[in-house]
Amino acid sequence: MYRRISHIKILLIFYLISSCSKAQDPVVFEGLIPLPKEQKVGKGHFLFSQNTSIKYHPDLKKTVAYFNKLVEKGIGKSLEIQTSKNSNFVSFEIDTTITNIEGYQLTISEKEVLIRSKDPKGSFYAIQTLRQLFPPCFENNSCNTPLQLPVISISDAPRFSYRGMHLDVGRHLFSVKDIKQYIEILSLLKFNTFHWHLTEDQGWRIEIKKYPKLTQVGAYRKETLVGHYNDQPHQFDGKKYGGFYTQEEVKEIVAFAQERNVTIIPEIEMPGHSKAAIAAYPELGCGDKNIEVATKWGVFxxxxxxTEKTFTFLQDVLDEVMELFPSEYIHIGGDETPKAQWKANEYCQNLIQKEGLKDEFGLQSYFIKRIEKYLNSKGRKIIGWDEILEGGLAPNAVVMSWRGTEGAISAVKEKHKAILTPSSHCYFDYYQSDRTDEPLAIGGYLPLEKVYSFEPIPDGISKEEATYIIGAQGNVWTEYMKTFDKVTYMAFPRAIALSEVVWSPTETKNYSDFINRLVPFQKRLDMLGIHYANHLYEINGDIDVTNQNVKYSLETFFKDKTIRYTLDGTDPVGTSLVYNQPILIEKNYTLKANVFQGKEPLGALFTQNFLIHKAIGAAVIMNTKPHPSYNAGGKEALINGINGSNNRYGDKEWLGFWGDDVEITIDLKQVSEIHAIKTRFYNANGQWIYAPKKVEVSFSQDNVSYSNGVSKELDVKFLEGSIVPIAIDNNIKCRFIKIKVKNYGVIPEGLQGAGNKAWTFIDEIIVE
Known part of the structure; x- marks a missing residue:
């Protein structure tokens, strides 16, 4: 009777005969997110109505109560517990043969919905799967026909035990209702952890009764930065901003999350990102001065x-935090801690000597280990950002690896658990589209497909070491998210893609299949009133250069739609050229394209400028590879005739190097006369990206003997994305061009990323 579901949208037609023998509309089953481990579908349907009853194992009483509240919201009436007059049931059973504590089996026949699990957690996730089998109208009680469920059999369990989403409320604050709605969607997607970032330089957001100034003073800033951090000079709105969550509100949110099988891990930042707390209690700082809550973003x-006073304060704070949050883990931050004040402070220097520490990095390790020891004594464990590795890792700490995967690799090799959250794939404050009308974001470029491609188990570790990778997390930092609608726009659908990364087996991942399931899932978000980004009808372009023959391909996900384009810079209309094969680029063009249904455009306008120059089709040799997170276009992206985005350094055109001096050799394949070379570098200090200190260009006809060429010292304060011309006084005949790019070096104290190597991002090298 059953057949296995593999992929792509599955359309099942079930004909329903109601109690009055009237035929109903066909049932459409369009797939589940995240994709279950195994699913089979049969013929027929289960009629779900107010006459359906519930049978359950006593251990599942709370889960059944949650389900009944969900049903009451969906059909206006909760279901009765087993009664003899009813013939169809939703049954909840305990099955000890199921090995995974979060696993479940869901079987729907024409007579019964049967949920089996080892633990209430598994039955909860079965309910979330069952929820998606109801039509979207179930979410807001707007269905006007009987509810039908397909006959189906599902056996499911998560790939990772830690499946997290984060939200920063320090920069911008969101209501209790907003936080609950966020948790509700996370639970629907089978995330089991909400990382709540509660304290920051720009605001302390949790009531601590023993220290009332934390919320009286630390919860409010006098004004807020307007525009982007990289805009100069900085502008402010002049309006007081702030607020906090009372302990009663926190308890309410924690209880709400517990009912949805979501553990809330609170983050209390230390020793850095603590300016709001020090503004409230200046004696906690080393600066020996009164300060204000931060009004702009960055690192301070x-x-x-x-000091002992600081540790007493933090222990008192953590005591109250632990009373509110029953989580096994407490996140203590540990990232971006400038050391300048410690270096200048006599007490800190004496402490370094007293404890036999190597330096200020050792002092940070001492700080983290001391806090960890205290939390361990209370039966809790710590999570910290990967900077807690510096100076020595605390004995039982879990590392949250955000600066790539290196932190996770280091942690697991020391047999510490790690959570992957690299900024390249998991930072949902980055731009998600190339569209110029996208709302302001911190920078970068992280489209949906890149999130879906994420693999949490990094290369370079053994099978045993891989067991220490407990999962992954998406992060939502809110510097540029003033409203909750902006939060959900930035988080979804990227968090939806991540839910499948952390739940579903690797071998079932298929992006085309995922998109086909995402389209109907978005209807459910509509019913729930969730504002989300929809870039499904956008166009992607890809360039192919063979010798000096340049062709450009266009594609959109939905193959039944038409792409129309122009090459003269005008917007395409319903009568413009139809794209059906790669376009030959013979000169400088401005290509514009859009997706059409008939003669009506569906998506956003796609624009691509082409600049044909002498290096196109040349060979490129580099002394070092770009960082794998920023190498989408490969080395050929440096000479393909396309400039990268002015504000999204993660696209296919920018190549990123972390701390490396870069030497690039371009082989023109024949001796040519050139009179100008131009390139450009990204400069966004807030994202640790700096223009190089120096660029040198030299020339050769044989790749052996090079002229001295020209060099240019760069001012790192030039506007981001600006063209940096390299002037050549006279025409030069050469075949080989060598460009040496000197990395900026270590980021100075007091700036974001202080003490870390700077990034260098290089765009098109134009040879004229």
Whole structure:
């Protein structure tokens, strides 16, 4: 009777005969997110109505109560517990043969919905699967026909035990209702962890009764930065901003999350990102001065001073936090801690000597280990950002690896658990589209497909080491998210893609299949009132250069739609050229394209400029490879005739290097006369990206003997994305061009990323 579901949208037609023998509309089953481990579908349907009853194992009483509240919201009436007059049931059973505590089996026949699990957690996730089998109208009680469920059999369990989403409320604050709605969607997607970032330089957001100034003073800033951090000079709105969550509100949210099988892990930042706390209690800092809550974004030198008074304060704070949050883990931050004040402070220097520490990095390790020891004594464990590796890792700490995968690799090799959240794939404050009308974001470029392609198990570790990778997390930092609608726009659908990364087996991942399931899932978000980004009808372009023959391909996901385009810079209309094969680029063009249904455009306008120059089709040799997170176009992207985005350094055209000096050799394949070379570098210090200190260009006809060429010292304060011309006084005949790019070096104290190597991002090298 059953056949296995593999992929692509599955359309099942079930004909329903109601109690009055009237035929109903066909049932459409369009797939589940995240994709279950195994699913089979049969013929027929189960009629779900107010006459359906519930049978359950006593251990599942709370889960059944949650289900009944969900049903009451969906059909206006909760279901009765087993009664003899009814013939169809939703049954909840305990099955100890199921090995995974979060696993479940869901079987729907024409007579019964049967859920089996080892633990209430598994039955909860079965309910979330069952929820998606109802039509979207179930979400807001707007269905006007009997509810039908397909006959189906599902056996499911998650790939990772830690499946997290984060939200920063320090930069911008969101209501209790907003936080609950966020948690509700996370639970629907089978995330089991909400990382709540509660304290920041720009605001302390949780009531601590023993220290009332934390919310009286630390929860409010006098004004807020307007525009982007990289805009100069900085502008402010002049309006007081702030607020906090009372302990009663926190308890309410925690209870709400527990009912949805979501563990809330609170983050109390230390020793850095603590300016709001020090503004409230200046004696906690090393600066020996009164300071204000931060009004702009970035990293600040004001950090906790590791005195006994500070540790007493933090222990008191953590005591109240632990009373509110029953989570096994407490996140203590540990990232971006400038060391300038510690270096200048006599007490800190004496402490370094007293404890036999190597330097200020050792002092940070001492700080983290001391906090960890205290939390361990209370039966809790710590999570920290990967900077807690610096100076020595605390004995039982879990590392949250955000600066790539290197932190996770280091942690697991020391047999520490790690959570992957690299900015390249998991930072949902990055731009998600190339569209110029996208709302302001911090920078970068992280489209949906890249999130879906993420693999949490990094290369270079053994099978045993891989067991220490407990999962992954998406992060939502809110510097540029003033409203909750903006939060959900930035988080979804990227968090939806991540839910499948952390739940579903690797071998079932298929992006085309995922998109076909995402389209109907978005209807459910509509019913729930969730604002989300929809870039499904956008166009992607790809360039192919063979010798100096340049062709450009266009594609959109939905193959039944038409792409129309122009090459003269005008917007395409319903009568414009139809794209059906790669376009030959013979000169400088401005290509514009859109997706059409008939003669009506569906998506956003796609624009691509082409600049044909002498290096196109040349060979490129580099002394070092770009960082794998920023190498989408490969080395050929440097000479393909396309400039990268002015504000999205993660696209296919920018190549990123972390701390490396870069040497690029371009082989023109024949001796040519050139009179100008131009290139450009990204400069966004807030994202640790700096223009190089120096660029040198030299020339050769044999790749052996090079002229001295020209060099240019760069001012790192030039506007991001600006063209940096390399002037050549006279025409030069050469075959080989060598460009040496000197990395900026280590980021200075007091700036974001202080103490870390700077990034260099290089765009098109134009040879004229």
């Amino acid at each position: 030198e004001d950090v906790y001073c590791p």
